[in-house]
Amino acid sequence: MRTVLYARVSTRDQTAAHQLTQAQAAGFKVDDVVTDEGVSGVSTKLAERPQGRRLFDMLRAGDTLLVRWVDRLGRDYADVSDTIREFMRRGVIVRTVINGMVFDGSTKDPMRQAVRDALIAFMAALSQAQAEAMKEARRAGVAHAKAQPDAKQKFRGRKPSFDRRQFDRVTVMLAAGAGLSEIAQETGLSRAAVWRIKGDPAACEASLHLWGL
Numbered sequence: 001m002r003t004v005l006y007a008r009v010s011t012r013d014q015t016a017a018h019q020l021t022q023a024q025a026a027g028f029k030v031d032d033v034v035t036d037e038g039v040s041g042v043s044t045k046l047a048e049r050p051q052g053r054r055l056f057d058m059l060r061a062g063d064t065l066l067v068r069w070v071d072r073l074g075r076d077y078a079d080v081s082d083t084i085r086e087f088m089r090r091g092v093i094v095r096t097v098i099n100g101m102v103f104d105g106s107t108k109d110p111m112r113q114a115v116r117d118a119l120i121a122f123m124a125a126l127s128q129a130q131a132e133a134m135k136e137a138r139r140a141g142v143a144h145a146k147a148q149p150d151a152k153q154k155f156r157g158r159k160p161s162f163d164r165r166q167f168d169r170v171t172v173m174l175a176a177g178a179g180l181s182e183i184a185q186e187t188g189l190s191r192a193a194v195w196r197i198k199g200d201p202a203a204c205e206a207s208l209h210l211w212g213l
Contacts, residue, residue, distance in 0.1 A: 002031035003028060003030055004031065004032045004034060004055065004059060005020060005030045005066045006051075006052070006067050007020065007033060007034070007067075008072045009035060009037045009038065016037075019072075022097055026100070028095075028097065030066065034052075034055060034058075036049045045074060045079045046079065059087065060090075060091070061090060064092070064094075064095055065094045065095070066097065067097070069098045070101075070127050071127040071130060076127075077127070077128045080127050081120055091105065103119075104116075129175060159211055160204065160207045160208055160211060161190070164208060166187045167204060167205065169186065169187050171197070171201060173186065173187075174197075180198070
């Protein structure tokens with residue numbers, strides 16, 4: 001039995017090494033790492049990704065598929081739900097680094113199955129909702145920036161204290177209902193920066209856009 005970490009890296013600010021370090025810091029012993037780089041979790045199903053396909057061939061009953069969070073598997077409700085259930089049918093345990101969630105198909109108790117299935121559905125829906133929240137914030141920010149006359153030539157204001165990766169992470173966690181302190185600790189930002197993003201995400205996105213971040 002082995003533990004395989006799947007890391008999906010969709011932007012230049014993300015790295016598989018960071019996801020591995022985070023898993024090890026959480027106490028996981030990782031035997032192998034499979035990485036898809038530059039792949040969107042919204043438009044590309046796990047089974048259609050170059051390395052994602054490998055997981056269906058290499059994982060056996062008793063193995064563990066480890067991901068940083070459910071959104072690494074995908075951002076589409078149906079795809080995430082079907083993927084987790086397919087691995088469980090094969091006897092593979094799916095675990096997340098964040099919050100230590102476990103999706104195991106071994107239980108035969110109908111009540112436990114119902115709770116597990118409801119949790120899978122909730123997490124899959126949350127992954128898609130978070131992706132849609134990020135896209136909406138990005139669209140609003142770009143529109144805000146373009147609405148400024150001669151935006152490229154105007155003074156851009158102070159450079160944001162956050163980068164694209166941090167902004168996206170804050171947006172995702174806010175959509176999930178996380179508190180300011182929790183988000184600040186997770187992203188390494190100050191509470192003031194998180195509050196600024198929460199208060200006016202469009203303006204923050206616009207600032208990133210104008211600075212080319």
